[in-house]
Amino acid sequence: MLNISNNNKPKQSLAQFKSVRTLESKVHYKILNKIIVGISILGIAMLFLPWTQNISGSGAVTTLKPNQRPQSIQSVISGRIEKWYVQEGDFVQKGDTILFISEIKEDYMDPNLVQNTKNQVDAKKSAVNSYESKVESLENQLKAIEAEKNLKLEQAYNKIKQAHLKIKSDSIDLVAAHTQLKIATTQFNRAIKLNSEGLKPLTDVEEKKLKLQETEAKIINQENKLLTSKNDLINAKVEINRIKAEYAEKVSKSQSDKFTALSSQYDTKAQVRKLENQYANYSIRNDMYYIKAAQSGYINRALQSGIGETVKEGTAIVTIMPAAYEIAVETYVDPIDLPLIHRGEKVRVWFDGWPTIVFTGWPDISYGTFGGTIVAIENFISPNGKYRVLIAPDKEEAKWPKELSIGSGAQTLALLDTVPIWFEIWRILNGFPPNYYKQETLTTKEKK
Known part of the structure; x- marks a missing residue:
C-alpha cells in the first residue's frame, strides 16, 4: 500500500x-x-476423532412370522351368545371351546334339521335305487323283445322258404298235369281213330274222353294250387314287415320308458347331491355354534360380552396371543436412509424398560444393546411417511431377553461408515445423507 x-x-x-x-x-x-x-x-x-455413521429408527417388538402375532377370533355365522367357557388371561389349547352361540336365523331353527335332511337324503337314495332297478328291468325287457322278434322273423323266413318250395312243387305238378293232358289227348285221338277203323269199341273211346276231361280239370286245380302257393309267399313277406313294425313299436316304447327312467334317475341323483351338500352344510354349521381356539395361546381381551347379545358373521369375539412365537422388532426409517440399508445387515437394538447407555457414534462402548439382523424391508411407504423394516435376533450374539412383551417400544441403530467428527458435523449442517456403506465379503484367498 x-x-x-x-x-x-x-x-x-x-x-x-x-x-x-x-x-x-x-x-x-x-x-x-x-x-x-x-x-x-x-x-x-x-474433531478428528472417528465417528460411526448410523441410521436410527424407532418401532416396537413384534413377531417374526405373521401367524405368531396377536389375532382375533371371529364368528363365522350369526348367532346369540349363550355361554362363555373362558375369561381374559386364560390359556387355551388349540381346539378348546371359547364360546357357545345359538341360532337366530329362521331357516336353521329346526332342532332336527340335520336328521331330517339325512332322512331326505336316504329317501332320495332309495328312489335312485328304484330307478336303477326299473332301468335294469326295461333293459331285460328290451332283450326279451329282441329275442322274440328274432324268433318271429326266423319263423316268417321259414314260411317264405316253405312257400317257395310249395310254389316249386305246384309248378312241377302243373307241368306234369300238362304232360298228362298231352298224353290223354293223344290217347283220345288214337282211340277215336281205332274206333273208326273198328279196332276199338266205343266204350274205350268214352273212357279216354273221360280221362282227358279229368286231366283238364286236374290242370285247372293245379293252377289254382300254384296261385294259392304264390299268395302264401306274398302273405309270408307281408308277415315279416308286420313283425318288424310290431316289434319296432314295442322296442321304441320300452326304450322310451327306459330313457324316462334314466332321466328320473339322473334328476334324483342331482337332488341327492344337493341334499348331501345341504346335510354337510348343516352339520358343519352345527359345529360352528362352538367357537374354538385356532391355536394355543392366551386370551388377551374379550371384544364381546354378556349373555343373549347377538353377533353378526365375521364379528371379532376375542383376541388371542399365541403361546409360541419368535420375537422380532419392526422399526421405521426415513426415505432418505432407505437406499443405505439392505437385508442381512447388522443393527443394534435396545428396548424400553431395559437399562442402556448408548453412544450412537461409538457403538463399541455402548451398554445394554442387542444384536439384530434385517430380514425384511417394506417397499411401500407407511402412513407415518417412513419405511418399515423387520429385524430378527442375531444368532451370533447374545439372545434377546425372554421377558420382552409384544408391542413394547424399541430403538434401533444401523451402523454405516466410520468418518471423522468434523465430517459428520459438516454433513449434518449441509443436510447430506450418510456415506453408502456395504460390508465387503472376503474371498477365500483373503481369508487364508
Missing part, C-alpha cells in the same frame, strides 16, 4: 484501555487464557 489515503489510520493497541490494563495485572486472567486455549486445542483435536 502507498498509504496515500487519509482514511488509513494507525492500529491502536488494547493496552490503552483501562479495563484491559486492569485485567492484565490479575493472575487468574492468565489462568483463564490458558484454560480457553487448552479447551480450544482439545475441541479441535476431538
Whole structure:
C-alpha cells in the first residue's frame, strides 16, 4: 500500500484501555487464557476423532412370522351368545371351546334339521335305487323283445322258404298235369281213330274222353294250387314287415320308458347331491355354534360380552396371543436412509424398560444393546411417511431377553461408515445423507 489515503489510520493497541490494563495485572486472567486455549486445542483435536455413521429408527417388538402375532377370533355365522367357557388371561389349547352361540336365523331353527335332511337324503337314495332297478328291468325287457322278434322273423323266413318250395312243387305238378293232358289227348285221338277203323269199341273211346276231361280239370286245380302257393309267399313277406313294425313299436316304447327312467334317475341323483351338500352344510354349521381356539395361546381381551347379545358373521369375539412365537422388532426409517440399508445387515437394538447407555457414534462402548439382523424391508411407504423394516435376533450374539412383551417400544441403530467428527458435523449442517456403506465379503484367498 502507498498509504496515500487519509482514511488509513494507525492500529491502536488494547493496552490503552483501562479495563484491559486492569485485567492484565490479575493472575487468574492468565489462568483463564490458558484454560480457553487448552479447551480450544482439545475441541479441535476431538474433531478428528472417528465417528460411526448410523441410521436410527424407532418401532416396537413384534413377531417374526405373521401367524405368531396377536389375532382375533371371529364368528363365522350369526348367532346369540349363550355361554362363555373362558375369561381374559386364560390359556387355551388349540381346539378348546371359547364360546357357545345359538341360532337366530329362521331357516336353521329346526332342532332336527340335520336328521331330517339325512332322512331326505336316504329317501332320495332309495328312489335312485328304484330307478336303477326299473332301468335294469326295461333293459331285460328290451332283450326279451329282441329275442322274440328274432324268433318271429326266423319263423316268417321259414314260411317264405316253405312257400317257395310249395310254389316249386305246384309248378312241377302243373307241368306234369300238362304232360298228362298231352298224353290223354293223344290217347283220345288214337282211340277215336281205332274206333273208326273198328279196332276199338266205343266204350274205350268214352273212357279216354273221360280221362282227358279229368286231366283238364286236374290242370285247372293245379293252377289254382300254384296261385294259392304264390299268395302264401306274398302273405309270408307281408308277415315279416308286420313283425318288424310290431316289434319296432314295442322296442321304441320300452326304450322310451327306459330313457324316462334314466332321466328320473339322473334328476334324483342331482337332488341327492344337493341334499348331501345341504346335510354337510348343516352339520358343519352345527359345529360352528362352538367357537374354538385356532391355536394355543392366551386370551388377551374379550371384544364381546354378556349373555343373549347377538353377533353378526365375521364379528371379532376375542383376541388371542399365541403361546409360541419368535420375537422380532419392526422399526421405521426415513426415505432418505432407505437406499443405505439392505437385508442381512447388522443393527443394534435396545428396548424400553431395559437399562442402556448408548453412544450412537461409538457403538463399541455402548451398554445394554442387542444384536439384530434385517430380514425384511417394506417397499411401500407407511402412513407415518417412513419405511418399515423387520429385524430378527442375531444368532451370533447374545439372545434377546425372554421377558420382552409384544408391542413394547424399541430403538434401533444401523451402523454405516466410520468418518471423522468434523465430517459428520459438516454433513449434518449441509443436510447430506450418510456415506453408502456395504460390508465387503472376503474371498477365500483373503481369508487364508
